[in-house]
Every structure is written in C-alpha cells, then in structure tokens.
Amino acid sequence: MQIAIIGADERTPALKRCLMESGIGIIEITEQNIRRLMQSQIIVLPLRALEEDGRIRGSRVKIGMVLSYAAERSVIYGGCFPEVLTRRPSGRRIRLVDYMEDEVFRNENAGLTAEGCLVEAMTKSRCCVKGRNCLVAGFGYCGRAMAKLLLSLEAEVTVYDIKEDCQRVAMEMGCSLWQENAEEQNFEWIFYMADKPCPIDTVLKWCDEKTYLWDITTGGGLPAEELEEKGIHVEHLTAVPGRILTESAGIILARIIERGAADYGRV
Known part of the structure; x- marks a missing residue:
C-alpha cells in the first residue's frame, strides 16, 4: 500500500520512518506531482494541517487542490480542520479524519504534552519535581496527564476546574482542589x-513574582501582558510534543495511520 504525505512539521521525519518500517510505501506530494494523489487511498497531512491561506503546512499545495485530485473514497488525515471544511460535501466520498478526535491519540498526545511541559519546568526553574507545590488549571486530557505525572514524582498537586466531574476525578487521584473563594496561595509552578x-x-491569587507560569493553551488563556506589568512572567508553550518530543510525537501519529490503513482493508 502507498500513502501520500503532503507538507511537514517537526513530527514528520519520525512519522515517515515509522510507516516505512511497517512496510507502507510513501509518496511525497508537491505541486509538481499532485496528480499522484490519484494513486493513494490514504493522504496524510500535518497535525496542524492548514495555514491561514489554505496551504498545507510545510507545503505550497492548497487543500482545494488536494480535494480536487484525491481519489474516490480517499481518507485524509490531519488536524485542526476548520468546520467549514469538515462539512463540505463530496460526491466522491472523500473523508476527513481529525487526529484529535481519536481517543487513543488524544490520551497519548496528552501524556507527551505533560512530559514536555515537565522538561521545560525543570529546565527553567532548575529544580526537581519532588515536593514542588504545583497548580494544574484545567482538567481535560492534558490537565489529567499533567497531574498524574506530577503526583508520580511526589509533587504537591492542586487542581482548578469548575466542572464537578473533573473535581471528583482530581480528588480520586489524590489532588487538592482550589476553589473560587479560596484565599491567596502562591504556587511554585502553574500549568494553565x-x-x-x-x-x-x-491568577493573582495563585502566584507572586517567584512563581513559574506556563500557558499551554493554543490561543493563550492567561492575561500575560497584565501579569508582566505586575512582575509575573508567563511562558507560552504551544505544540509541546512536536517541539520537544518529536520522535515520540511522530510515532503516535504513525500508529493512527497504520490502524486506518488496516481498517481500509489494504494491509
């Protein structure tokens, strides 16, 4: 079986190597050979697939060209597709698959995000994890992975999340809870x-100028400029697995593609 790969990011070298080691052939698509898309039933794009102008990240090929030349019943893997694209009808039954909608991938990616953040935390602070007084704000996939990792290394972990089910899980894991009406408590490390x-x-109830704050949200969830004016620095971390743990990040993407190829009935 041959899989078409368009574009690239930090994960792509490991992704390609993993696929080839599994016996899957790869066609690298550019503007010059885009007609070769017709030879592949599976098309692989980067995790953050598109630039603002519609180009595939790391390529000059636009998503419109991909949809025009893709074979009937093709499956296109990528991430962060705009809603207008996922709703676009296709008479050739082309299907878009978002990596982030895969439960296994979301859990594995969250684990890599937590590990990457911890590398950053220890490097910046020059401190070990044990005994560190930490706040994890937000208890979704990444927040839970972060709290679990910190607890395993004997940090003191407090969780802030307004959802009751998240609070229940946090307490079951052994975390403390921070409530809206709580008194000020200066944490050493904060992962937003x-x-x-x-x-x-x-935020000001959580920290002082000695606190290390990492904002792991895509758009930035902390008021960084206002905090800087008060002497509190915020480090904005994005695409943590792709920047720090590129090998592992590429491998977990390859696993999705391999499963998809097997489900397609061609390997």
Missing part, C-alpha cells in the same frame, strides 16, 4: 491548560 481564558484577579 484550561479551555477558557482566566481573569487576572483569579
């Missing part, structure tokens, strides 16, 4: 992983 922005009044 919530899916909504946080007001500065809340």
Whole structure:
C-alpha cells in the first residue's frame, strides 16, 4: 500500500520512518506531482494541517487542490480542520479524519504534552519535581496527564476546574482542589491548560513574582501582558510534543495511520 504525505512539521521525519518500517510505501506530494494523489487511498497531512491561506503546512499545495485530485473514497488525515471544511460535501466520498478526535491519540498526545511541559519546568526553574507545590488549571486530557505525572514524582498537586466531574476525578487521584473563594496561595509552578481564558484577579491569587507560569493553551488563556506589568512572567508553550518530543510525537501519529490503513482493508 502507498500513502501520500503532503507538507511537514517537526513530527514528520519520525512519522515517515515509522510507516516505512511497517512496510507502507510513501509518496511525497508537491505541486509538481499532485496528480499522484490519484494513486493513494490514504493522504496524510500535518497535525496542524492548514495555514491561514489554505496551504498545507510545510507545503505550497492548497487543500482545494488536494480535494480536487484525491481519489474516490480517499481518507485524509490531519488536524485542526476548520468546520467549514469538515462539512463540505463530496460526491466522491472523500473523508476527513481529525487526529484529535481519536481517543487513543488524544490520551497519548496528552501524556507527551505533560512530559514536555515537565522538561521545560525543570529546565527553567532548575529544580526537581519532588515536593514542588504545583497548580494544574484545567482538567481535560492534558490537565489529567499533567497531574498524574506530577503526583508520580511526589509533587504537591492542586487542581482548578469548575466542572464537578473533573473535581471528583482530581480528588480520586489524590489532588487538592482550589476553589473560587479560596484565599491567596502562591504556587511554585502553574500549568494553565484550561479551555477558557482566566481573569487576572483569579491568577493573582495563585502566584507572586517567584512563581513559574506556563500557558499551554493554543490561543493563550492567561492575561500575560497584565501579569508582566505586575512582575509575573508567563511562558507560552504551544505544540509541546512536536517541539520537544518529536520522535515520540511522530510515532503516535504513525500508529493512527497504520490502524486506518488496516481498517481500509489494504494491509
């Protein structure tokens, strides 16, 4: 079986190597050979697939060209597809598969995000994890992975999340909870992983100028400029697995493709 790969990011070298070691052939698509898409039933794009102008990340090929030349019943893997694209009808039954909708991938990617953040934390602070007083804000996939990793290394972990089911899971894991009406408590490390922005009044209850804050949200959930004015620095970390753990990040993408190829009935 041959798989078409378009574009590239930090994960791509490991992704390609893993696929080839599994016996899957790869066609690298450019503007010059885009007609070769017709030879592949599976098309692989980067995790953050598209630039703002519609180009595939790391390529000059646009998504419109991909949809035009893709074979009937093709499966296109990528991430962060705009909603308008996922709703676009296709008479040739072309299917878009978002990596982030795969439960296994989301858990593995969250684990890599937590490990990458911890590397950053220890490097920046020059401190070990044991005994560190930490706050994890947001208790989704990445927040849970972060808390679990910190607990395993004997950190003191407090979780902030307004959802009751998340609070229950956090307590079952052995975390403390931070409540909206709580008194000020200066944490040493804060990992902000919530899916909504946080007001500065809340953040100021968590930290002082000695606190290390890492904002792991895509758009930035912490009011960084306002905090900087008060002497509190925020480090904005994005695409953590792809920047820090590129080998492992590429391998977990390859696993999705391998499963998809097997389900397609061609390997």
